[in-house]
Amino acid sequence: MAIENGDFVKIEFTGKVEETGDVFDTTNQDVAEEAGIYNKEKNYGPIPIVVGGKHLLPAIDEAVLGMEVGDNKKVTVDPENGFGHRDSSLVQLIPMKEFKKQGMTPYPGMKITAEGQTGKILTVNGGRVKVDFNHELAGKTLDYDLTISEVIDDDTEKVKSMINLHYAYPNMDLDKTEVEFDEDTIKIKLDEITHFDQKSYMDITFARYRISKDLYENMPYDKVQFVDEFEKRAEEESEETEENTESEE
Amino acid sequence: MAIENGDFVKIEFTGKVEETGDVFDTTNQDVAEEAGIYNKEKNYGPIPIVVGGKHLLPAIDEAVLGMEVGDNKKVTVDPENGFGHRDSSLVQLIPMKEFKKQGMTPYPGMKITAEGQTGKILTVNGGRVKVDFNHELAGKTLDYDLTISEVIDDDTEKVKSMINLHYAYPNMDLDKTEVEFDEDTIKIKLDEITHFDQKSYMDITFARYRISKDLYENMPYDKVQFVDEFEKRAEEESEETEENTESEE
Numbered sequence: 001m002a003i004e005n006g007d008f009v010k011i012e013f014t015g016k017v018e019e020t021g022d023v024f025d026t027t028n029q030d031v032a033e034e035a036g037i038y039n040k041e042k043n044y045g046p047i048p049i050v051v052g053g054k055h056l057l058p059a060i061d062e063a064v065l066g067m068e069v070g071d072n073k074k075v076t077v078d079p080e081n082g083f084g085h086r087d088s089s090l091v092q093l094i095p096m097k098e099f100k101k102q103g104m105t106p107y108p109g110m111k112i113t114a115e116g117q118t119g120k121i122l123t124v125n126g127g128r129v130k131v132d133f134n135h136e137l138a139g140k141t142l143d144y145d146l147t148i149s150e151v152i153d154d155d156t157e158k159v160k161s162m163i164n165l166h167y168a169y170p171n172m173d174l175d176k177t178e179v180e181f182d183e184d185t186i187k188i189k190l191d192e193i194t195h196f197d198q199k200s201y202m203d204i205t206f207a208r209y210r211i212s213k214d215l216y217e218n219m220p221y222d223k224v225q226f227v228d229e230f231e232k233r234a235e236e237e238s239e240e241t242e243e244n245t246e247s248e249e
Numbered sequence: 250m251a252i253e254n255g256d257f258v259k260i261e262f263t264g265k266v267e268e269t270g271d272v273f274d275t276t277n278q279d280v281a282e283e284a285g286i287y288n289k290e291k292n293y294g295p296i297p298i299v300v301g302g303k304h305l306l307p308a309i310d311e312a313v314l315g316m317e318v319g320d321n322k323k324v325t326v327d328p329e330n331g332f333g334h335r336d337s338s339l340v341q342l343i344p345m346k347e348f349k350k351q352g353m354t355p356y357p358g359m360k361i362t363a364e365g366q367t368g369k370i371l372t373v374n375g376g377r378v379k380v381d382f383n384h385e386l387a388g389k390t391l392d393y394d395l396t397i398s399e400v401i402d403d404d405t406e407k408v409k410s411m412i413n414l415h416y417a418y419p420n421m422d423l424d425k426t427e428v429e430f431d432e433d434t435i436k437i438k439l440d441e442i443t444h445f446d447q448k449s450y451m452d453i454t455f456a457r458y459r460i461s462k463d464l465y466e467n468m469p470y471d472k473v474q475f476v477d478e479f480e481k482r483a484e485e486e487s488e489e490t491e492e493n494t495e496s497e498e
Binding site (some may be wrong): 095178182194195196197198199200202204208209210212213214222223224225226228229230231240 | 400442443445446447448449450451452453457460465471474475476477478479480481
């Protein structure tokens with residue numbers, strides 16, 4: 001079945017800069033290692049997306065339309081549809097003394113962050129440091145190699161795929177995640193180990209919002225609930241606790 | 250109606266050290282200010298407890314049994330039933346150089362924490378510092394003045410009282426907290442503002458566990474669920490977002 005917008009699919013891809021052939025992103029661990037961009041924090045393997053959900057470049061969403069499981073496609077993305085054209089006003093000369101103030105010794109290739117923008121130092125010449133604040137892929141034509149690994153049909157698996165995409169927690173077991181569909185509501189009980197996540201509750205809320213949005217926009221449900229349940233255990237009924245109690249908070 | 254174990258009540262109290270008359274804890278802001286122990290982080294006013302739930306000293310739980318709304322009672326708690334007897338082995342001499350290593354200048358009355366224990370410096374004599382690691386109220390006879398402000402009968406109010414006791418978040422509105430009773434389960438939707446709590450998810454889980462335990466042990470329900478809901482808004486259906494999308498994580 002040809003893929004349409006709103007389909008949940010798993011895709012594999014490798015993206016290269018056309019000009020140089022440098023791999024800048026890939027779902028394949030071997031390819032990442034070979035290209036010297038392996039990141040041990042990242043999960044490799046096919047990644048789940050909702051087609052049209054803007055999880056990847058819109059050009060990729062478009063390329064996927066009409067493909068089928070197992071299909072492979074090469075897609076060329078020009079700068080307009082990629083990371084934009086280079087903007088020469090984003091190449092700036094910064095006085096060396098600004099770096100010294102912060103105790104930094106700039107060198108070509110060094111990455112810096114200023115006012116939330118990431119830049120790369122191009123040259124250091126006497127009292128002046130030339131920094132490029134363009135996106136590293138700005139002005140580049142990109143070659144993507146895409147393969148459709150799977151089209152997800154099962155509703156429970158659709159839900160789990162979005163949890164997988166938006167929320168990472170070490171040792172979380174998606175098999176221990178319960179998903180229930182009740183009238184207009186999707187109810188999710190995550191693996192209980194996630195209750196001990198040390199990230200802030202606000203960060204968890206943002207991840208849950210992203211999961212929910214992808215689900216209610218692409219499935220026939222209007223609400224997504226995350227349910228944390230605490231249950232009385234039989235032995236607790238008569239249990240005598242040895243807790244230390246104080247009248248002070 | 251005479252108060253029994255398992256009742257949800259609100260009480261006001263002031264606790265004084267018998268020997269000195271010093272107020273060490275109170276639910277009354279004026280009394281706290283007068284005694285010089287006012288703490289702006291603390292909410293004053295009657296506090297909710299489950300009688301027998303060990304939220305306060307067991308001796309207070311016992312004293313409350315049989316009282317009625319509006320009743321006032323003075324209770325004397327001896328050290329056995331309070332914060333224990335003083336243990337002379339907990340008064341320790343610590344070489345001054347241990348303090349110097351940490352860049353600290355000890356003085357009598359200073360409070361320090363060592364290996365998780367809090368101690369108070371008694372004297373500083375040449376090279377030796379005498380520190381008392383006994384609880385400040387150890388060995389003291391305590392005089393409590395208790396008033397029963399309210400007995401909570403309504404089930405929804407019982408649930409809210411335990412949220413109030415165990416979970417504090419600025420600007421949280423308990424009127425915006427929804428409580429539903431469904432067969433053996435209490436379902437709680439907290440005021441949505443709490444979704445943005447910056448405390449860790451783990452800390453929130455501990456607070457939720459304490460709330461749940463007090464509820465399922467003292468109400469005829471076996472499960473407590475905390476439900477965070479995300480709902481599709483009508484305007485989102487066709488909304489075109491301007492989100493920036495990237496193929497890189």
